[in-house]
Amino acid sequence: MELTKIKKFYYLMKLGREFEIKAKQEYMKGNIAGFLHLDIGQEAVSVGSMLAFDKGDVFAHYREHILALARGMEAKYIMAELFGKKTGISKGKGGSMHLFEPKLNFYGGDAIVGGHLPLAVGCAYARKIQGENSGVFVIFGDGATNSGAFFESINNATTQKLPIIFFLENNQYAIGTHITQTSPFKEQYHKVKSFMPTIQVDGMNVFEVYNSVIKAKEYIEQGLGPIFIEADTYRYEGHSVADAGKYRSEEELNIYKSKDAIQQVINKGLELEIDKTWFEETDKKIEKEIDEAVEFAINSPQPNDNDLFEDFYEIDGKII
């Protein structure tokens, strides 16, 4: 793997983590409200997948800040959205769970568990008949694999041979319930292996995640139908900031922390003789970028009263 790629991984993963840490601080200060689902610990999944899947359409769940950053959304517009400001990526109407940017083919930010899977399948269908073969990437958690929408989606995507990568971010917990309490399997690829090829990957290792998505991308571009990737990962924080995560053991958390995704990139970088000072300088740049994002969010205006009725449907002056 070339050094520029490793540097890119590090920059985005560290940016993502620092973004999340800062978001939590701002939440505690009361500048951010509602649900805030942090992606700390899972940076390899978000960054590795997005750098590999650099074309096509992306549909995401509600733990999507780092995914959006890695897709190319600027930190300041995400932070402003978390602050509910007019300058936010969704004009303050979506919040943490609803980041959208069609210019990046990034379609949410969906907060109905499994609810975005049929959208991704429909989009893949459209791309197929439009003659566009870069396909669709859809990411979801282990909880979503128990939903009807999931089974309908793998069935439809396989029947129609659609160009779509189903990416499961298996962090083992659906809010506070362990996956083995709600599924017959610890690993969910068992549910789809009779439908499509499956890849299992260490979700704490960004190189593995990246390579798996590159492989998957090559597969779907051939028009062979969908493919499924399952990443074994872990969130260091609770389900949302409101969740202290008491249902998990310190021991379990430490197993994953001992293979921390960012540390793995640092180790690899140092091994390939990226200078230590590069990491220090990059950290400084990231700190500045995040500070500027917060500054931007703080200084951005609140929406106007009449923004309440904007960005919606109207017929003859009446809101629909």
Add this chain to the structure above:
Amino acid sequence: MLYREALNKAIDECMSEDNSVVILGEDVGKYGGSYRVSENLYAKYGEKRVIDTPIAELSIVGNAVGMAIAGLRPIPEIMTSNFSLLAFDQIINHSAKLKYMSGGKLEIPITIRMATGLSKQLAAQHSENYDSMFCSVPGLMVFAPSDSLSAYHSLKYAIKSDIPTIFLEHELLYPKDSEFKEIDFNPLKARILKEGKDLTIITYSKMVYDVLDSLDLIDLDIEVIDLNILRPLDIETIKNSIHKTKKAIIVEENHKTGGMGAEIVAQIMEKCFYDLDAPVIRISAEDIPIPYNRKLELLSIPTPDKISTKINEWREKNEL
């Protein structure tokens, strides 16, 4: 022209004008549609644009939303509104909300067609109307046309519009023949089907015919309004009529509690109170699931006899 033929004509014309228009649903393709609405379209436009789907309503609508995001103008068909309940997450949480929660960045131009209403002895899970449920959702436009002319023009308007639309087709109307001519027709306005000066009856869809059939049994000069569009409601036409007649009654096949009539009465109270000479009443379906037995079934909804009896009782009670 038959009602179903008018719908077919509208879809056919839109598909031939615009390649992005596609239809999807259970039995819409080779079979030609459960009510023959999509007859011949499969042969004409092919399997890519006339898509046979599993009988999985969540995905029929969810896939359509994804197609819309990708730039298509899908027309999903649901076999009966009773089955649309399986797709409510996609209809409400996705099609109706995505534009707003993305700060106006996404357009979801879909027209969700569905058969609805009491046909004949199909029992509770195939007979009911959920008109008012759809009408309570911000972001949905709702049509319920009563004849070929209004069905054709309304459907063409809906398909070309960017507003997510619910298109309600009463099952007993499909084989109904009515005069069809290519005229200027405003699908956003209610129609006065018969002018009168004593009483305004506000109705829509199949109940239009029951109301017209009841008129001979009522010794009043009645004005009959066919709403055609339920959201947004054309309250102006209702207001002007009540200003003239001073009295209003709503006839609907919805269940009474929280039905369409409830909303119409509320709007009349807000806008026409000082014009009224008598209380406004609703003649609605009873608040029970629709039974199978024919005698009981007919007792559960308004019929011409029941409409006239209730109106005559109302006259007597209010000394009109």
